[in-house]
Amino acid sequence: MTRAAQPVTNDPIVEQAADWIVRLTADDPGERILAQAGYDAWKQADPRHAEAALRIEHVVQRMHAVRSDGVTQPARSALHAAFCGKARRTGVRRTATALVLAGVFALPVWLTVQAYPPAYLLADIRTATGEWNSRMLADGTQITLSTRSAVNLSFDEKSRTIELVSGEILVDVAPDSARPFIVETAHARIRALGTRFAVSRETGFTVLTMLESKVAIKAAQQADINVADGRVIIAGQRVRISADSIGPVEGIDVRSVQESWNFHQLVVADRPLPDVLDELSRHRPGRIQYRREKLADIKVSAVLPLNDTDKALQLLAASFPGLRIRTMTPYLVMVDVPASW
């Protein structure tokens, strides 16, 4: 979450020091010589100047010191990872379009109609909205269900199959060489060759996130999986699988994914706000209403609590002053960017 910028109360002397120090590395050699002379004179003029100069020089030295033997790559990667295009507002369009209020009034009706599907209600293990459930299965496999998730288990002497009916699961597979471990969705068949991975069932596709070891996958319309064939996805990779194809592999940060499961947090780096709202929405009853195209330009990097989505929304509101988040009822939250912004 972006920390609110403190009111800038810079000491003018420190500002001057920083200004001189930047001039010292100007591109033009003549300018640099002049700057050096000016800087030296300025420092001598007042002991406070010299003190401020030391402070800023120290910052520059520190910056140089993070290169290991002059190699900048690790430091650069680390800082880029830290920022990952930190939360920023990039050109939020100011088109003055009022929200379609009809949608708001129709919503409660729509919400009532949107009952849980029967497959969910009949599943072997399921979680309600905002609920998490971790348990150990008969074979020692650890399974965690995120919010609004449901699975069916069919374990026999030949195989262990988990059908993901809806939502998202994290499995830590117990080794059993005799019985392969398979996760099935409408879109994919995922066969564990190792231990830990998460599977999320979305509309129209399934997302597999590998945390440890590897799995072999096949899209539903491909033939049965053997260990020998099927595409192999390894730890640190994420892939989107639809019924007829497997999407490109995307890199993920294993630790932050693991963390989000452990601490029930949503860890995002530079994700469009609508994606973040979708995710929060899965963890709260009712609905978060917004217009995707209006918010798509807002990128979020944050760690948000999934078990307290009100708090998560408050944190978002605090980080994006232009964003308006209104709780119409406990079941309907509206998010928009007021036109004046």
Added chain:
Amino acid sequence: MSFVPSSDAVAQLYENHYSWLFGWLRKKLRCSHNAADVAHDTFVRIIVSRDALIGMREPRAFLTTTAQRLLVDRTRRRIIEEAYLAELTLIADTLPGFPSPEETLATLQALEQIGSALECVSVKAREAFLLHYLEDEPHAAIAARLGVSTRMVHKYLVQCLLHCDRMRLE
């Protein structure tokens, strides 16, 4: 606990709200070890930053905000550490010598401070700063890359230096 509250205000805050904060964190983190760690660090941070008095009006909101920030900082620290070490391992062969654990730790601390200091500056300012002080790119090259004037690059660099300086003092 390994610290002594430095003022009555903190002592009072601690006495009245520590167990509540611990409970809040334990619920949030689902792990009492982590919760105890973060609760402890929260008070340490309050003592160090000396803004306990500001927090007295809304002590619980203040405590949770501080704890929340700590959690964010912890995540950032981990991200920095992981990215740094991964990259360092990758290029280890090309380095004359692998940095000692002390050097690595010092670098990580510096990176974390820089990361935290530059969090609230603009993306371009940050990029200019890294290009110049890390990569030694000249002002004009940075200006061209970011699509801004060299005057602007100058301003960005001054701004970032000041942010880093302030962070160091905090």
